[in-house]
Amino acid sequence: MPTLERLRPGHEAALLAFERANRAYFARTVSDRGEAYFTGFAARHRALLAEQAAGVCHFHVVLDDRGEIVGRVNLMDVAAGSAELGYRIGEHAAGRGLATAMVGEICGLARAAYGLSALTARTTADHTASRTVLERNGFTVTGNITVAGRPGVHYRRHLSPDTGRP
Template sequence: MLTLERLRADHADALLAFERENRAYFARTVPDRGDDYFTPAGFAERHRALLAEQHARVCHFHVLLEDEALVGRVNLMDAADGSAELGYRIGERASGRGVATAAVAQMCRLAAAEYGLTSLTARTTLDNPASMKVLTRNGFTRVENTTVGGRPGIRYVREHLTAAPGTP
């Protein structure tokens, strides 16, 4: 069973382990976070900053658990005026099983029900067809070319979010 949990301070150790385990996997399709991010001090500093942003309700960060194991993260960044940017990372062990599609669907419902959002945007690199499929399966529409960490990408939008269960 997949569960989204709002990011907490006690997620730090499991989240750092997840990021380290999947660093090379993620770097294939998304810009790397840099060596400092993966050090205990660098990660702790970044984790505290994320929690502060969340406390200010600027962003809403979540870990994705499957049977209590951390398998991904799904985040809403820069929430304002009923919209936010969706970002997600699903670990290699959970890839190819529909986990990302289900997690994004769950986040779309949560964005509407818990955070009062009516639309989401998302970006992915051109060399990440799996992410493009996840977004289109969840009702996102391609709107323009963009860059993601300096790499060519595509920007998507999903409007008219609903909190109704079973609705992507």
């Protein structure tokens, strides 16, 4: 069964490999991170860990049964009891409900471990899979936005004090 694990220094090489292996797949639905992301990955990883240590963000990797990274689920820009959710599941693990399960798990962690009371998320309007993941996890549409120059949708979810469920 896949698990969610908080980002740590030891994830660097495997996370870089995951991002490289899935670069073209991710670029089909979200903006490409650009070559600088990959060439400067070590510094970027250290910066993420520093943000996490400061409590500004909470980064997680999704590990499969063999302990290999198959996805990421992050809570970014933590402020005033809220954070923005971001997630990506690799091509070989996609389409099996993993994103829905891991977003559900992070909602519980957001409330129980990080003390958050609400999460926001955004996606392009035509990214049906991402919209489905959010809606299955109790996120509701709060408005239309632009995401990387494309029509998008903004979501919000309030977390109950006991379980993180809506």
